[in-house]
Amino acid sequence: MGSMDGKVALVTGAGQGIGQGIAYALAAEGAAVAVAGRTSAKVEATAAEIVRRGGTALAVECDVTDAAQIEAAIDRTVAQLGSLDVLVNNAQEFNFGTVCDIPMELVEAGWRSGPLATLLFMRGAHEHLAGAGVVVNVSSAAASEADVAGIGLYGAAKSAIESISRAAAVEWAPDGIRVNTIVPFARTPAVQAVLDQVPDLEGRLLEKVPLGRIGDPEADIGPAVAFLCSPAAGYITGTTLTIDGGSVRVR
16 A cells, blocks of 8 residues: 555656656555656656556656646646646756846746746646645755855746745645645756766765765655655645755755
8 A cells, every 4th residue: 555545646847857756756655647748758758667667657748838738738637547636846947047147038948947837737736636635846955045156047936936835835725735845956867967067066065965965866855755745744734845965954
């Protein structure tokens, strides 16, 4: 028996990285998972792996910057998997750059794929989640770090996601919907690409992680999200859970 038996989850940005790790963890706890992402081959591979492990999954190609595709993803999940009990908003385009120099198209892409997509998914899923549903939105340390030079616009988008989450946690509590946020630190393809480009960066980062390692999306981030979505976390809403090996304490 898993903590998510009989539940249906929709995870965005689930073709790789943190979204994929969350999808695997939810499936391991018994949830049927709609694996959403804009690259068909990636979400199909994630869904196939869940099925190979004995779970139930549905690959859903979805560009989260397109409102019509968001609506279609929710509708398809409900139609093919029977309900929608858990929504995980993980997808977000990186929009790094300084305040003066970052191209406006990157700023807009970050907002469309992050807080605006999160808001649209939440609104579209609300009627299905009512009763005992759960939303987990993915934020970043960039939303709260003191030095955000070069990542301030990305942090601003993540701050907006946290604010939306807190508001919904209060506004949707009477509807029986819990809403929480996570701040993960894990070895994703994007993080690894940066580590590969900057000499000694991994060593310098690990100096700030008391547990001495970079998190794994499936082994470290996924189970924490599965807990937040489970009945065991039934009295937790409106909070932000940092999953970073303790580094928030030494920033």
